[in-house]
Amino acid sequence: MYRAGSFVAQHITPVSEDQVQPNGVDLTLDAILEQVESGRIGREGKTIGERRALDVSDPVTETYHLEPGGYVLQYAETVHIPEGHVGYIYPRSSLMRNSCMLNTAVWDAGYEGKGEGLLQVHHPIELERGARVAQIVLAEATHDDTYDGSYQGERTE
Numbered sequence: 180m181y182r183a184g185s186f187v188a189q190h191i192t193p194v195s196e197d198q199v200q201p202n203g204v205d206l207t208l209d210a211i212l213e214q215v216e217s218g219r220i221g222r223e224g225k226t227i228g229e230r231r232a233l234d235v236s237d238p239v240t241e242t243y244h245l246e247p248g249g250y251v252l253q254y255a256e257t258v259h260i261p262e263g264h265v266g267y268i269y270p271r272s273s274l275m276r277n278s279c280m281l282n283t284a285v286w287d288a289g290y291e292g293k294g295e296g297l298l299q300v301h302h303p304i305e306l307e308r309g310a311r312v313a314q315i316v317l318a319e320a321t322h323d324d325t326y327d328g329s330y331q332g333e334r335t336e
């Protein structure tokens with residue numbers, strides 16, 4: 180069962196009232212990166228290739244002008260996935276209606292950090308830093324251990 184947005188909001192920092200939706204919480208855009216080097220997924224281990232942070236095209240409004248392509252989008256909020264739950268990301272529908280998509284992997288129980296998503300741009304779009312671009316939902320889930328991988332605590336210092 181998916182939890183209500185008010186429950187999800189208890190696990191997102193910082194969060195404001197306008198981010199809380201009936202079934203989840205909107206996440207905002209912190210930064211957009213472009214991958215410039217190949218990564219590797221091996222039978223054992225993995226390497227993340229170098230990604231370079233894009234400069235905003237308009238520094239006054241902090242707006243990115245994006246051409247079609249694939250980008251890594253970093254969310255601004257710290258997310259904690261509580262025990263007994265699993266998280267998924269959906270794009271904000273207005274992003275999708277503008278021919279763009281945000282992909283999700285699994286957000287594991289016990290994970291805490293500022294995560295990332297794959298942003299697919301199928302038509303040029305402008306995105307402002309701090310704009311709501313995604314929605315995170317939490318579903319109740321059984322699990323064995325809790326998350327203890329390499330991304331635990333990412334970008335939280």
Ligand SMILES: O=c1ccn([C@H]2C[C@H](O)[C@@H](COP(=O)(O)OP(=O)(O)OP(=O)(O)O)O2)c(=O)[nH]1
Nearest residue numbers: 283284285286287290294295296326328329330
């Ligand atoms: O779209 C997503 C999905 C997940 N995560 C975060 C939460 C998740 O718990 C963590 C690790 O994901 P995963 O377990 O898939 O990472 P991995 O590639 O298996 O690496 P590791 O074994 O180091 O965890 O990354 C994101 O930032 N974005």
